[in-house]
Amino acid sequence: VVFSPHLDATRSTFAGNHLWKIYKLFIKKIINSVDWIIVASKFELNLLIQQFSINQNKVTIIPHGVDIINTEKFRIKTNDIRLLYVGYLIKRKRVDYILKSLHSLIYDYKIKNILLTIIGEGSEKKNLFKLSKKLKIDDKIIWRTFLPRKELEKEFKNSDVVLLLSESEAYGITVAEALALGTPVIVTKQTALKEFLNEPGCFGVSYPPNPKEVAKLILKIINTGVKVGPFSNRKIRLWNEVVSEYEKVYIDLLKCKNV
Numbered sequence: 001v002v003f004s005p006h007l008d009a010t011r012s013t014f015a016g017n018h019l020w021k022i023y024k025l026f027i028k029k030i031i032n033s034v035d036w037i038i039v040a041s042k043f044e045l046n047l048l049i050q051q052f053s054i055n056q057n058k059v060t061i062i063p064h065g066v067d068i069i070n071t072e073k074f075r076i077k078t079n080d081i082r083l084l085y086v087g088y089l090i091k092r093k094r095v096d097y098i099l100k101s102l103h104s105l106i107y108d109y110k111i112k113n114i115l116l117t118i119i120g121e122g123s124e125k126k127n128l129f130k131l132s133k134k135l136k137i138d139d140k141i142i143w144r145t146f147l148p149r150k151e152l153e154k155e156f157k158n159s160d161v162v163l164l165l166s167e168s169e170a171y172g173i174t175v176a177e178a179l180a181l182g183t184p185v186i187v188t189k190q191t192a193l194k195e196f197l198n199e200p201g202c203f204g205v206s207y208p209p210n211p212k213e214v215a216k217l218i219l220k221i222i223n224t225g226v227k228v229g230p231f232s233n234r235k236i237r238l239w240n241e242v243v244s245e246y247e248k249v250y251i252d253l254l255k256c257k258n259v
Helices: 013-035 043-052 096-107 125-134 149-157 173-180 191-195 213-225 238-255
Strands: 037-040 059-060 081-086 116-120 141-144 161-164 185-190 201-207
Touching: 013 043, 037 043, 037 238, 043 059, 043 191, 059 185, 081 096, 081 149, 081 213, 096 116, 096 125, 096 213, 116 149, 125 141, 149 173, 161 173, 161 191, 161 213, 173 185, 185 191, 185 213, 191 201, 201 213
Parallel strands: 037 059, 081 116, 081 161, 116 141, 161 185, 185 201
Antiparallel strands: none
């Protein structure tokens, strides 16, 4: 039996914090009974070691994949700045910092031709609506629900910068997808997100992020014409390569069991 826990360090709700205690006992029983564990990042591995004292020798790190790698940008260059967030609208994603960074771009740096698209749903959506109105930036935001794959790829391609300023991530698939489609990304320098920082086109800020510094970094990325890629082939690669690594784990286990 092979187990992939997809474990993160932060729970976003009161219920999640309490259910975690039960879930933790459940995971511990599974970990003690499985033949192998596959995790998506070094952060997730270290978290498992910290929380469950697992044997590191029965763990393989296999980062997630993407559907396509094509860093060529097709959008006609204009004076408009297009920002993008993709993901659940929950507390640990800290989309509020993205809104505050947009506010800084508009009111500190006097940028008027700017638009932030937020794609996703979640329990924080109403609070984020309210914050956008309070900050007087609601007319600069497009809210969209989760999109089909082809439409989402177009959003990535048509954006200048993708932002993921999360408190915690076990991997950060949005980062991989954005970079694979040629769009620079700003992340927080912690948890699994910092593992992307060696990839050309990924930039980091400290947590908690300073909105004015994030705004300044966005302008620097846009004004310097950042090149995204080539990649290391560990964090940004196609799903068929990921599948091959999974298959190897299973084949090696079967050989050990003489099946």
